[in-house]
Amino acid sequence: MEERNFICICCPMGCSLTVVMKGEEVVEVAGNTCKRGDIYARNEVINPMRMVTSTVKVIGGRENVVSVKTKEDIPKGKIFECVRALKDVKVNAPVYMGDTIMKNVANTGVDIVATKNVECKEA
Amino acid sequence: MKEYDIVIIGGGPAGLAAAVSAKKNGIKNILILERDKELGGILNQCIHNGFGLHTFKEELTGPEYAEKFIQQVKEGKIEYKRNTMVTDISPKKVVTAMNHEEGLFEIQAKAVVLAMGCRERARGALNIPGYRPAGIFSAGTAQRFVNMEGYLPGREVVILGSGDIGLIMARRMTFEGAKVKVVAELMPYSGGLKRNIVQCLDDYGIPLKLRHTVVDIKGKKRLEGVVLAEVDERGKPISGTEEFYSCDTLLLSVGLIPENELSMAMGVEINPVTMGPEVNEILETSMEGVFACGNVLHVHDLVDFVSQEAATAGKNAALYVKMGNTRKRKGKKILLNAKEGIRYTVPGAIHVENMDENLMVRFRVDNVYKNCYINMYLNDERVMHKKCLVLTPGEMEEIKLIKEDLLSYPNLKTITLKIEEA
Numbered sequence: 001m002e003e004r005n006f007i008c009i010c011c012p013m014g015c016s017l018t019v020v021m022k023g024e025e026v027v028e029v030a031g032n033t034c035k036r037g038d039i040y041a042r043n044e045v046i047n048p049m050r051m052v053t054s055t056v057k058v059i060g061g062r063e064n065v066v067s068v069k070t071k072e073d074i075p076k077g078k079i080f081e082c083v084r085a086l087k088d089v090k091v092n093a094p095v096y097m098g099d100t101i102m103k104n105v106a107n108t109g110v111d112i113v114a115t116k117n118v119e120c121k122e123a
Numbered sequence: 124m125k126e127y128d129i130v131i132i133g134g135g136p137a138g139l140a141a142a143v144s145a146k147k148n149g150i151k152n153i154l155i156l157e158r159d160k161e162l163g164g165i166l167n168q169c170i171h172n173g174f175g176l177h178t179f180k181e182e183l184t185g186p187e188y189a190e191k192f193i194q195q196v197k198e199g200k201i202e203y204k205r206n207t208m209v210t211d212i213s214p215k216k217v218v219t220a221m222n223h224e225e226g227l228f229e230i231q232a233k234a235v236v237l238a239m240g241c242r243e244r245a246r247g248a249l250n251i252p253g254y255r256p257a258g259i260f261s262a263g264t265a266q267r268f269v270n271m272e273g274y275l276p277g278r279e280v281v282i283l284g285s286g287d288i289g290l291i292m293a294r295r296m297t298f299e300g301a302k303v304k305v306v307a308e309l310m311p312y313s314g315g316l317k318r319n320i321v322q323c324l325d326d327y328g329i330p331l332k333l334r335h336t337v338v339d340i341k342g343k344k345r346l347e348g349v350v351l352a353e354v355d356e357r358g359k360p361i362s363g364t365e366e367f368y369s370c371d372t373l374l375l376s377v378g379l380i381p382e383n384e385l386s387m388a389m390g391v392e393i394n395p396v397t398m399g400p401e402v403n404e405i406l407e408t409s410m411e412g413v414f415a416c417g418n419v420l421h422v423h424d425l426v427d428f429v430s431q432e433a434a435t436a437g438k439n440a441a442l443y444v445k446m447g448n449t450r451k452r453k454g455k456k457i458l459l460n461a462k463e464g465i466r467y468t469v470p471g472a473i474h475v476e477n478m479d480e481n482l483m484v485r486f487r488v489d490n491v492y493k494n495c496y497i498n499m500y501l502n503d504e505r506v507m508h509k510k511c512l513v514l515t516p517g518e519m520e521e522i523k524l525i526k527e528d529l530l531s532y533p534n535l536k537t538i539t540l541k542i543e544e545a
Contacts, residue, residue, distance in 0.1 A: 007325065009318035013513045033512065049323065051172045053184055055270055055300055064273035067170035067186055076326065083298045097190060115170060116186040 001027065007039050010036040017041045049073035052082050053115070056101060061093030061118040068101050069115050074108040081106035093120045127202075128152040128444045129437075130218050132209050132385065135164020136426050137417025137433040138238035139192035139223055144437030145236075146199040150444055152174055154230065155203035156220055157195070162196070162203060163189030165238055165263070166426065168270045169293055173318075177427035188426060211493070212389045216412065231289045235441040237386055237400065238433065241418040243288075244378040249353040253340030256347070260530025262288040262376035266295070275299050278346035281349050283337050285313040287424065287517075289376020294323035296374075303327070304368050307335040309358055312491045314378070314517050316424060320385050337373070338365060346371050379422045386415070396467040397421040403456075404473035404482055405439040406432070414440045421469050421485070426483070464488050464495075464542030466516075473538075475529045482524045486541075488514045492542055497522065500539040501532050514542065 008015040013033065019041045020028040029041045043049075051073050051094055055065040074082060082105050091101060095118045102112040128150050131138045134157030144156050161167060166174070169185030176182055179191065180521065204222060211219040216232040234435075239506040243261040260276055264287060268274045278301050282289045285308040293303045295505040306324060311333050313320055324331055332351065338360050339350035351362035383391070392401045394407035398424045399420040407414050415431045416436035453477035459468045468486045497520065499507035507522070514520065522540070529535060 007321050008316065009321045014317040033375075050326070051182070052298075053171045055170065057271065057273065064270060065271065067184060067270060069170075069172060069184055079326075087300075097187065115184040117190075 004045055006041055007035045008032060008040050010034075010040050013095045019045045021045060037080060048076040050076050050079060052079055054083055054086050056086055056089040056112075058095060059090055059092050060121055061095065062121050063118045066091065066095045066101075066118045067115045068112050070105065070108070071111045071113050074106070074110050075118050077102050082108070084111075086112065093118050124217070124219060124229050124231050124456045125293065126152075126231045127233070129154070129230070129236060130216075130230055130303050131155045131236040131238055131437075132212070133157065133238035133417075133419070134159075134162040134203055134205070135238065135240050135417065136166055136189065136192065136429045137240065137436075138164070138236070139189070140198055140433035141236045141238055141414075141416055141437035141440070142201050142203075142428040143195045143199060145441040146437075147271070148199055148438045148441035149434075150441045153201050154232075155201065156207045156209050156218070157203060158208045159204050160206055162193050162205065168267045169213075169291075169294070170270045175428050177425070178430055182273060185426075191216045192430070203531070209385060212385055214390055214410065216486060219311065222348055226398040234414065234443045235442050236433075236436055236438075237383075237391075237408070237413065237415040237419050239382045239385065239419045241379040241381045241422055243375070244380055246375060249283075249375070249377060250464050251337050251340060253349075254343050256340070256342040256345050258342070258346030258371050259340070259373045259375070259458075262286070262292045265372075266292055266372050267509070268297055269299060276372070276477075277300065277301060277346075279304065280372045280374060280378060281337075281351075281368050281370045282374045283349075284375055284377035285315050285331060286317050286376035286378060287315040290319040290323040291376060292374055292376070293329050294327060295310065296372075297327050297329070301372070303534075304327050304370060305329070305351070306331045307337065308333050309336045309348045309354060310334070312515060312517070317515075318516060336360065340373070341367075346373055349373055379418065381419045381422065382418060386419070389413070391415075394467065394471060395543045397469065401472070402470045404470055404475075404478045405442075406436040406470070407443075412440075412443050413506075414443075421467070425467050426516065428519065428521075431483070435496035457529075459484065460537055460539040461486065462539050462541040464490065464492060465540045468540060473524075475526065475535070478524070478526045478529070480526050483521050484524055485519055485521045487519055488516055488542060491515045492544060494545045496543045498541050498543055500541075501529070501536075502534070502536055510545075 038119045099114045166185035166189035174188040207222040218230045230260045338352045342347040348369040352360040400415040414434040414436040
């Protein structure tokens with residue numbers, strides 16, 4: 001039996017949750033004061049997912065960088081692989097919101113898309 | 124002098140939403156004045172997700188949220204000037220501004236919407252001893268460097284204050300390869316949203332030290348380290364608890380202050396608690412035809428509420444332009460008293476006859492309260508007793524006032540809000 005602790009983020013209450021695991025299986029969730037806490041804890045131990053937001057360099061744009069995001073949430077364990085993959089990426093201006101910057105980042109099956117418009121630098 | 128029906132000072136989330144709402148309410152002649160090179164305000168540097176859950180039912184990043192409103196401004200053919208700094212607004216609503224193309228110019232407005240936002244509390248306000256080396260930034264400045272200019276301010280970071288921008292920057296700097304050693308918070312509770320503590324600190328193993336502050340800054344040219352110490356009940360450092368952290372960067376996330384120099388110079392009354400204008404039920408300031416919304420009015424945690432508030436201000440500015448003085452402040456003024464546990468309410472006073480059917484009153488509490496009740500009294504009678512599992516100063520609360528209920532209450536003089544612990 002393994003115990004893992006979380007703070008629930010479903011509401012400002014911030015309950016301290018304890019999840020009792022037997023191997024990959026959740027045996028018990030304790031410390032939650034509502035149903036949502038139970039669901040959050042179960043997702044959080046089995047497969048926590050996060051959206052990753054960062055920036056990549058832009059060549060010839062009005063700005064030096066453009067903000068980007070993973071189009072969907074990716075597994076929490078893949079976050080650093082994802083930001084490392086973006087480290088040396090450079091894109092040419094113009095870049096528009098929703099443009100795909102990188103396909104299948106860190107083998108997650110999720111694309112990186114721009115979240116901002118960066119026009120070309122005026123000559 | 125050029126004339127506009129409504130001049131909006133600031134093209135951030137509040138200004139944009141106010142403009143869109145004024146347009147929807149029938150005003151065509153609107154001008155937004157923005158000092159930065161693009162519309163969108165602080166959202167442009169808030170590249171993280173979590174915006175718009177209330178408004179658009181999807182989780183957007185800051186720039187994406189801003190773009191939704193910028194599109195509406197463009198579609199509505201609402202005029203705006205960027206790179207334009209407003210230097211003065213006269214009591215007669217003559218707006219003085221300047222930019223590179225037009226130099227100094229004046230505009231006559233029928234109504235003004237104040238939407239200048241807020242700025243960060245700086246080191247000078249904190250009395251931290253020590254030298255003044257390079258490497259000390261407000262969290263928002265660092266955010267702009269990293270997310271918009273493409274520079275990393277440092278490699279080893281300590282953050283003082285647990286406001287949301289500081290928490291977001293702890294994660295952001297970590298992504299960019301910096302080592303964030305600790306976040307120190309003077310208070311016994313965090314000033315930021317709980318979900319930011321989990322997603323920005325806990326996810327990356329960054330410790331949060333409550334009841335701790337910076338007591339010394341080391342380094343002459345570049346920051347070399349800071350000394351943290353635990354503080355007692357009164358916020359005084361406890362001798363013997365000092366601990367040295369080597370770092371080249373200190374980020375300050377120690378509060379936001381509404382930016383009201385223009386409002387004050389104009390003669391608008393300021394609430395000493397919020398540091399924003401005193402407003403009534405239509406978000407009109409102490410000066411007729413001058414409205415306020417967003418962070419210039421009081422600092423918000425969620426942009427969705429800024430947009431809602433700004434839409435109200437924009438609508439009322441439009442009604443003022445259309446109806447002018449015929450829509451006078453009707454009836455007597457009822458004060459909203461913020462008592463035990465409540466720091467302030469916005470608005471602070473209302474004219475019931477002049478209200479819409481419903482009115483959202485927003486407020487903050489002064490401490491963390493668990494299993495408590497929010498109470499509302501009309502005169503001396505308790506009319507609301509709402510149980511809350513938890514209230515914290517970092518999260519803004521709201522209650523709805525219903526016009527009919529207030530109108531039918533005999534001889535209403537005051538509305539009082541207070542917290543009662545169970």
